[in-house]
Amino acid sequence: MRALELSGITKRYPKVVANGGISLAVEQGEIHALIGENGAGKSTLVSILYGFVQPDEGTIVVGGERRSFKDPTDAIAAGLGMVFQNFNLFPELTVAENVVFGAEPGRLGLVDRRAAAAEVGDLAERYGLQVPVGERVEHLPVGVLQRVEILKSLYRDARILILDEPTGVLTPQESEGLFEVMRSLRAAGKSIIFITHKLDEVMAVADRVTVLRDGRVTASLVTAETSPREISRHMTGRDVELSQRLARSAPGAPVLEVEGVTVEVDGRTAVDDVSLSVRAGEIVGIAGVAGNGQDALAAAIGGHHPLRSGRIRIAGTDVDGADNRRRRDLGFTHIPEDRHVTGSAPLGDAVLNLAVGYHRRSPLRERGLLQPKRMVEHAERLIRRFGVRIAGPAVAVGTLSGGNLQKIVVARELGHDAPLLVAEQPTRGVDIGAIESIHGELDEYRARGGAVLLVSSELSEVLNLSDRIAVMFEGRVMAVIPSAEATVPLLGLMMAGVPYETALAEEAASAAEGGTAR
Numbered sequence: 441m442r443a444l445e446l447s448g449i450t451k452r453y454p455k456v457v458a459n460g461g462i463s464l465a466v467e468q469g470e471i472h473a474l475i476g477e478n479g480a481g482k483s484t485l486v487s488i489l490y491g492f493v494q495p496d497e498g499t500i501v502v503g504g505e506r507r508s509f510k511d512p513t514d515a516i517a518a519g520l521g522m523v524f525q526n527f528n529l530f531p532e533l534t535v536a537e538n539v540v541f542g543a544e545p546g547r548l549g550l551v552d553r554r555a556a557a558a559e560v561g562d563l564a565e566r567y568g569l570q571v572p573v574g575e576r577v578e579h580l581p582v583g584v585l586q587r588v589e590i591l592k593s594l595y596r597d598a599r600i601l602i603l604d605e606p607t608g609v610l611t612p613q614e615s616e617g618l619f620e621v622m623r624s625l626r627a628a629g630k631s632i633i634f635i636t637h638k639l640d641e642v643m644a645v646a647d648r649v650t651v652l653r654d655g656r657v658t659a660s661l662v663t664a665e666t667s668p669r670e671i672s673r674h675m676t677g678r679d680v681e682l683s684q685r686l687a688r689s690a691p692g693a694p695v696l697e698v699e700g701v702t703v704e705v706d707g708r709t710a711v712d713d714v715s716l717s718v719r720a721g722e723i724v725g726i727a728g729v730a731g732n733g734q735d736a737l738a739a740a741i742g743g744h745h746p747l748r749s750g751r752i753r754i755a756g757t758d759v760d761g762a763d764n765r766r767r768r769d770l771g772f773t774h775i776p777e778d779r780h781v782t783g784s785a786p787l788g789d790a791v792l793n794l795a796v797g798y799h800r801r802s803p804l805r806e807r808g809l810l811q812p813k814r815m816v817e818h819a820e821r822l823i824r825r826f827g828v829r830i831a832g833p834a835v836a837v838g839t840l841s842g843g844n845l846q847k848i849v850v851a852r853e854l855g856h857d858a859p860l861l862v863a864e865q866p867t868r869g870v871d872i873g874a875i876e877s878i879h880g881e882l883d884e885y886r887a888r889g890g891a892v893l894l895v896s897s898e899l900s901e902v903l904n905l906s907d908r909i910a911v912m913f914e915g916r917v918m919a920v921i922p923s924a925e926a927t928v929p930l931l932g933l934m935m936a937g938v939p940y941e942t943a944l945a946e947e948a949a950s951a952a953e954g955g956t957a958r
């Protein structure tokens with residue numbers, strides 16, 4: 441039976457057609473992947489489906505009935521559920537309370553704890569979702585929080601679940617766990633719309649895949665009958681070749697030195713006695729699940745957090761007490777994790793966003809005056825070089841899709857050849873073509889002698905780019921290992937807090953049982 445049918449969905453914005461007549465059918469008990477390059481129209485389509493955005497044209501039919509949603513409440517009532525990338529949970533409430541919160545008519549918002557725990561426990565068991573129903577969600581791992589979000593939708597009787605890039609925040613083991621949950625939901629007759637940029641995930645878990653390009657459907661394929669190459673050709677209109685990394689020469693002098701650094705954030709130790717260094721011509725990757733101190737460490741290097749103890753040197757100079765501007769003068773550049781808040785000025789155009797932070801120096805400023813023509817040329821050059829999809833340099837970056845905004849931030853920071861780059865999640869949410877080009881840029885930057893501290897929860901990225909890898913867990917560096925000795929299972933175990941020696945032994949044991957390495 442058909443769970444959902446979208447026909448001719450169209451949404452126009454002043455300068456782009458975000459969805460240009462999209463038709464899509466999702467069967468009951470099907471995992472349906474939605475894939476496409478940045479700006480292809482995926483978010484717009486699911487925002488329409490969930491009632492956030494109203495389409496200009498087109499129809500939505502759910503379970504055989506024509507529907508129109510003026511807001512998410514309508515969509516939920518029709519049996520839709522959405523799990524966002526950013527979870528929306530109350531830290532001080534238990535799992536069960538979070539699940540039932542707001543969905544209990546007649547109880548005036550008061551939650552009967554015992555009844556809730558029993559009900560949620562039953563629900564979790566029925567769908568094979570392991571959660572500690574009575575525990576406060578505060579300190580639960582991300583993978584569990586995600587299951588709580590899924591339970592929230594199931595509790596509201598969702599028959600169609602939309603998962604928006606759900607693996608972006610998970611360890612490889614947690615992603616595998618999520619896929620298991622998705623399969624058991626499918627077995628129970630639920631339908632899942634799964635947005636991802638990762639072809640291997642499409643192949644692993646989806647029954648069918650719809651490919652979008654420039655707001656249109658370019659293919660709707662049965663995964664068992666297609667290949668990653670065919671899907672990527674429909675996404676990009678060309679073959680994406682994964683480029684070879686450049687030859688590595690011996691690294692030079694240390695550009696970043698972090699010694700015994702401890703940082704407190706909101707009264708808690710976020711970074712706990714961390715030491716590491718990055719040399720010229722070297723990429724050091726930090727692997728870890730988000731929230732294990734990586735962001736606080738990056739903020740401390742950038743001068744946004746005071747150190748409780750330890751020292752940081754940039755290009756040989758102790759930066760204690762130096763503000764962000766002074767650090768930039770010493771050669772520090774930074775791709776921040778949050779491109780919306782700290783990475784960009786949404787109302788500003790691309791010219792401004794590609795110059796900011798560098799507008800005080802030549803060539804963008806000469807004899808104390810900004811050079812508008814040069815700023816425009818600079819923006820145009822970077823837009824071309826990084827393949828940003830934007831109508832022109834005068835467009836406000838706030839209207840760009842997530843991935844294209846990320847390209848703007850990366851382009852700005854890499855466009856200056858400073859000696860040190862701290863790159864946090866540089867390819868989060870960007871499509872495979874753009875990942876390739878950002879990786880290529882980072883690799884070339886390193887080959888030109890740049891030093892990179894790469895913070896990423898994307899293990900393939902860390903493995904592919906880094907010379908050495910540090911794994912962070914609860915503020916500490918578990919180990920720093922040469923990337924040639926690292927494998928996905930080994931890093932995955934350490935990211936979950938397993939000490940290096942134990943992880944090594946466990947990995948060897950599972951490899952002996954025929955598990956996969958790397």
Ligand SMILES: Nc1ncnc2c1ncn2[C@@H]1O[C@H](COP(=O)(O)OP(=O)(O)OP(=O)(O)O)[C@@H](O)[C@H]1O
Pocket residue numbers: 453454456457458476477478479480481482483484485839840841842843844869871
């Ligand atoms: N509110 C808006 N105003 C103007 N343009 C918009 C708006 N929302 C989306 N767009 C444009 O619509 C197009 C489709 O964007 P959308 O966010 O749906 O893409 P996406 O496939 O989800 O991309 P990504 O993978 O980068 O998240 C883009 O060109 C984007 O700039």
